[in-house]
Amino acid sequence: MIGERIHGPWSGAAKLPTPAVYVCGYCDAGVTSDLGMQAGPGQVITICPECGQPTYHCGRLQIPGVRPGEPVRGPDPVLTDLYEQARSALGAGAHAAALALCRLITAGRAGPTSMEDAANALTEAARRITRKKK
Ligand SMILES: [Zn+2]
Numbered sequence: 001m002i003g004e005r006i007h008g009p010w011s012g013a014a015k016l017p018t019p020a021v022y023v024c025g026y027c028d029a030g031v032t033s034d035l036g037m038q039a040g041p042g043q044v045i046t047i048c049p050e051c052g053q054p055t056y057h058c059g060r061l062q063i064p065g066v067r068p069g070e071p072v073r074g075p076d077p078v079l080t081d082l083y084e085q086a087r088s089a090l091g092a093g094a095h096a097a098a099l100a101l102c103r104l105i106t107a108g109r110a111g112p113t114s115m116e117d118a119a120n121a122l123t124e125a126a127r128r129i130t131r132k133k134k
Pocket of ligand 1: 025050
């Protein structure tokens, strides 16, 4: 589940020669990690010291990527979950999925204004990214 902490150590994870500094695509924390696995020069999987989730790095590529937008908590946990899933989908490059989730949030208009505004901002971010890739 997104945002859940991994319990227990990763088998095969070891101290890396060079720590990686990044924003975790799972928990949004800015971290420095020197624990993980290295496949070759510049190709590493790091373990987030905050949530324990793995992130793949290859040059400037990071998977999962940084989740766009800001965390927004509304009174409806279903809408909040949809919004967080949209952020994760956008960070993973699944732009169509992010747009579909944002449309679900805004179409219902059941959420607080801040949630709707946040979903609209994510929708616009997804559109900008999609336009750049064409
Ligand atoms: Zn994390």
